[in-house]
Amino acid sequence: MFLIEFESVKILFDPYSDIGYPLPLRPVSCDICVLSHKHADHSNLNIVGGAYTLKDSEGVSNVCGVNLKLIKSFHDRKMGADRGINHISVFEYDGVRFAHLGDLGAYDAALLKSLGRIDVLMIPVGGYYTIDAYDAWEIVRSLNPKIIIPMHYKTEKLDPRIPIDTVDKFISGRSNLTYFEGGSCEIKLNDLPKEESIYLFKL
Structure with missing residues (x-):
């Protein structure tokens, strides 16, 4: 789950449930709630409050002044036969373009081209259920974002039986790492x- 807060709008992505995650379910309010897909661990609207859209x-839509585009993709390499549809979200605020790839399981050049310029990329890296x-890294090299936020990988708080990788393979050999204590960070849109x-x- 990601909550992105701008001055005038809050956008929530994939509110979680406690399936496989021994984490407390905390209520969260937002103006826009985006579901990449309808699996129970990514679509728990019971924790979402506020008069959200x-x-x-x-x-394509404009909600609360945010231009938002949801692009159809797949949760697996069999055109959704195994895990269904996934939606990529691309949105722009104050000239900065963001992409949340959801549980992306497959991609091609045409899909990546449809995203356009991306400055901040939230991308799954754990494998098995996703890329x-x-x-x-193939996607990162194609999109060339300024900020990469890996997601959907194993941590010590995750049920060890879930067969996905930690973030280590993704960051191996990389020196351009910035760590944040807790689950949040501030991004200055005018100083990427x-x-x-x-x-x-x-976490």
Whole structure:
């Protein structure tokens, strides 16, 4: 789950449930709630409050002054036969373009081209249910974002039986790492990193 807070709007992505995650379920309020897909661990609207607008299907819209585009993709390499549809979210605020790839399981050049310029990229890296570290780096090299936020990987708080990788494969050999204590960071939209940076959270 990601909550992105701008001055005038809060956007929530994939509110979690406690399936496989021994974490407390904390209520969260937002103006826009985006579901990349309908699996129970990514679509728990019971924890979402506020008079929010729900976006969970392909299309382009302007909500609360945010231009938001949801792009159809797949949760697996079999065109959704195994795990269904996934939606990539691309949105822009104050000239900075963000992409949240959801549980992306497959991609091609046409899909990546449809995203356009991306400055801040939230990308799964754990494999098995999504793309793995290798595929994630292929996407990063294609999009050239300034900030990369890996997601959907194993941590010590995750049920050890869940067969996904830690973030280690994705960050192996990389020196452009910035660590943040807790689960949040501040991004200055008018002062993005000059070079590619990977943001990691110490939860």
